[in-house]
Amino acid sequence: MNVWRRLSAPRRALALAGAGVLVAGGLVTLPVTVAHAATRCDVTYSTNDWPGGFTANITIHNLGDPINGWTLGWTFPNSSQRVQQGWSAEFSQSGSQVTARNLSYNGSLATGASTSIGFNGAWSGSNPKPTSFTLNGVTCDGSTPPTTPPPTTPPPTDPPDGRVDNPYQGVRGYVNPEWKAKADAEPGGSRVSNNPTAVWLDRIAAIEGTPDSSSNGAMGLRDHLDEALRQGAGYIQFVIYNLPGRDCAALASNGELGPDELPRYKAEYIDPIAAIQGDPKYASLQIINIIEIDSLPNLVTNTSGQPGGTAMCDTVKANGAYVNGVGYALAKLGAIGNVYNYIDAAHHGWIGWDSNFGPTADMLKTAATASGSTVRNVHGFIVNTANYSALREPYVKVTDTVNGQTVRQSKWIDWNQYVDELSFAQAFRQKLVSVGFDAGIGMLIDTSRNGWGGSARPAGPGPTTSVDAYVNGGRIDRRIHAGNWCNQAGAGLGERPRANPEPGIDAYVWVKPPGESDGSSEYIPNDEGKGFDRMCDPTYGGNARNGNNPTGALPNAPISGAWFSAQFQELMRNAYPPL
Incomplete structure (x- = not known):
């Protein structure tokens, strides 16, 4: 019933030292695919590196007017850096310039909204982070000037008022x-x-x-x-x-x-x-x-190109x-x-x-x-x-280390953040x-x-002989996987x-x-x-x-x-x- 998506090997290999976060604006000039009265944006780019490869996670934060369709662009500082496999966007690369375009489900960004995309990449020599990004051809510098005034038409009718903050608080639940x-x-x-x-x-x-x-x-x-x-x-x-x-x-x-x-x-x-x-x-x-x-998480994790993707998930994603x-x-x-x-x-x-x-x-x-x-x-x-x-999990925390190794690399946690x-x-x-x-x-x-x-x-905690022994000995969730x-x-x-x-x-x-x-x-x-x-x-x-x-x-x-x-x-x- 609750279907879990196992990560591919490159994403599990995030072992090592390059987990930095960069918040940057943009410099690359790309064609403007959608015109917006006041495009303002902020981009967060973080990586986890290993020898010859890396995973990049990118968050696009819309600070301007609502967007209906977006194109993100940047230039890799090192000509050897390459996008290999992406998710949540359509990626293309020409030389060092990279373009990421929205998919059908994440093209709309309200003012203040954000969306996350990412990719697995390759590099040689070094893997410096891009220093600048554009969104629909506009430099992302994090500024938030006033957006275009809203239309004067009445807003949609909200649901009826009168709901309590927490429907479980202070009342007795129904026993079937x-x-x-x-x-x-x-x-x-x-x-x-x-x-x-x-x-x-x-x-x-x-x-x-x-x-x-x-x-x-x-x-x-x-x-x-x-x-x-x-x-x-x-x-x-x-x-x-x-x-x-x-x-x-x-x-x-x-x-x-x-x-x-x-x-x-x-x-x-x-x-x-x-x-x-x-x-x-x-x-x-x-x-x-x-x-x-x-339902909805399946559209992210179990469609074509994902481990365990199914034709039925492809169908219900495509037809909405x-x-x-x-x-x-x-x-x-x-x-x-x-x-x-x-x-x-x-x-x-x-x-x-x-x-x-x-x-x-x-x-x-x-x-x-x-x-x-x-x-x-x-x-x-x-x-x-x-x-x-x-x-x-009282005896295993995601921040724990064993003999200098993070427990996230154990087989059970498998680089999960939780x-x-x-x-x-x-x-x-x-x-x-x-x-x-x-x-x-x-x-x-x-x-x-x-x-x-x-x-x-x-x-109590498991033995500290290895990350697997520590996690498996201390976790209270006793499932095999x-x-x-x-x-x-x-x-x-x-x-x-x-x-x-x-x-x-x-x-x-x-x-x-x-x-x-x-x-x-x-x-x-x-x-x-x-x-x-x-x-x-x-x-x-x-x-x-x-x-x-x-x-x-x-x-x-x-x-x-x-x-x-x-x-x-x-x-x-x-x-x-x-x-």
């Missing part, structure tokens, strides 16, 4: 009686069955209820809302999860809609949900929607199914005054690298402003949905604000299965749902109901469109996305969403904090 009944039927399950969990609307039939389904309960959307009123709940959580071509980089949660069925997604899925959630009867509830997990579907959902649901939309933002083991971090934030911004939506329809973001990444979800969520929140989201956005962290307690939980996502052996319940646990974090939540399978261990015929993914097969030796490691999946698992008693029992045994 169908999940509670399954948990209560397990030995000791009553210890956790009163925790609020999300209701997954993972196909059109789930709106009305699917009594004959093996993985959905009989209750529909309106039934759950009515029950929330009966319980006196203050908030209720739904997962909006039915995009055309859903789960484009995996198979376990493939959906019912083909990649070209965006009109059906709008008319038969989002519109009915909006009609029910907008019923004045439910105005006293704070309705929280988790928007389309595992994900971007426009998410934008439409945000616009329709965000128009309801008591609805709070949180977009899925993957997890640290997926987009924690610089090459994924900025481009994913840009992609989220693109979707939030598509199909008539604005960033005002986004109350926040959620990380680690239905995944297992540890909330905190080792746990809390540090990632807080940093990604700042990045999202920098690209144009409201400064008040909050983050959610799904802690339903990331406790990693039990006898295998380390009690951080790219493993399906029914992980050894996992435990994490922090119980609660509001305001850390700065910038609205809540720890159980969006993935503990005990519901991630996918079947072998192919099981079903009428829900859910396929068989080998990452759920405990006998599978892995693929490029998880470094060709075993999957770590539990055996005898049912299809995604169906009750998995053995997993629920293991989650309780390994709960941390302990039950």
